[in-house]
Amino acid sequence: MSLKIHGIAASRASRPLWVALELGLAFEHVPLHYKDGATHTPEFLALNPNGHIPVLQDEGVVVWESMACALYLADNYKGPEGLNLAAQTKAESAEILRWTFWVVTECEKDALTILMHTLVMPADRRKPELAAEAARRLTGPLRVIEQHLAGQSAGAAYLAGERFTVADIAVASVLAWIKPAPELLAACPATAAWLARCLDRPAQLQLRAMSRKG
Ligand SMILES: N[C@@H](CCC(=O)N[C@@H](CS)C(=O)NCC(=O)O)C(=O)O
Incomplete structure (x- = not known):
């Protein structure tokens, strides 16, 4: 293959x-x-x-x-x-590039800290204060994506507009890590609804089944 x-x-x-x-x-x-x-x-x-x-x-x-x-x-x-998950227009290309770079530079480190210190690390090594600080820092970037998603025109359910693209995969893969800090998504209803739409997709369910197998 x-x-x-x-x-x-x-x-x-x-x-x-x-x-x-x-x-x-x-x-x-x-x-x-x-x-x-x-x-x-x-x-x-x-x-x-x-x-x-x-x-x-x-x-x-x-x-x-x-x-x-x-x-x-x-x-x-x-x-x-x-x-097609790639850009088909210049406008989609701009959205895919900016959201992918945005999530890696503005969110990934803090999202990982939340995941590690709430779920992944053994309980005796978790530091809740680090997860809380990371959650505090993420409120700024989350406000940005919330404004973007809440301000989209009707029918534009995804980051680049009406179509699910690789931008949604890039950003949802990272923001899925903040689910153990539910207060963050509770404050961002448009982002929470978009994330649920992405994570409910059949390919994502298949992926989670693969993760459980190790
Ligand atoms: N920026 C890199 C980070 C890759 C990364 O840190 N991968 C982890 C697993 S999620 C890893 O391989 N860790 C092994 C190590 O650091 O020794 C990427 O996004 O691919």
Whole structure:
């Protein structure tokens, strides 16, 4: 199979995996964990010298950085019946680029802190004060996405407008991490409704089933 995605589903590999599942692509999933040193072997470092998952291999092309992997798939592959997650207009291109960069630079670190210190780390190592500080910092960026979504014209249910695109996958993959701080989404009803729409999609349900398997 020419397309390979390295990285367990319960990791940032979820981003390219979600795109691949939406598009119904045939791909080989290599469920490499990030904990057991598997990302620091000479073979893996030859693919990604950062020693991180995900990595995408497409024939001779190697892509690392999860958002780059997601955008690469959306740009180079289409789904059944012309399903297209990439930009089709300049306006969509602007939305996809800005929301993807926005979520990585303005939200990802704090969203991860919330997830780690409420759910993922063993209870005795969690620091609730770090999760609370991160939640406080996120109120600013969340106000921005809330204004955008609440201010869209009728029928424009997604970040780039009426169509679900890779921008929604990029941003929803990160904002899903803030669910353990429910007060954040309670203050942003348009964002909460949009996030639920994204996370209820069949490809996302498939992805969560893959995550549970490990
Ligand atoms: N900015 C990178 C971060 C990748 C990353 O940190 N991946 C984690 C798993 S979600 C990892 O591989 N950690 C292993 C390590 O740091 O040794 C991306 O988005 O791909």
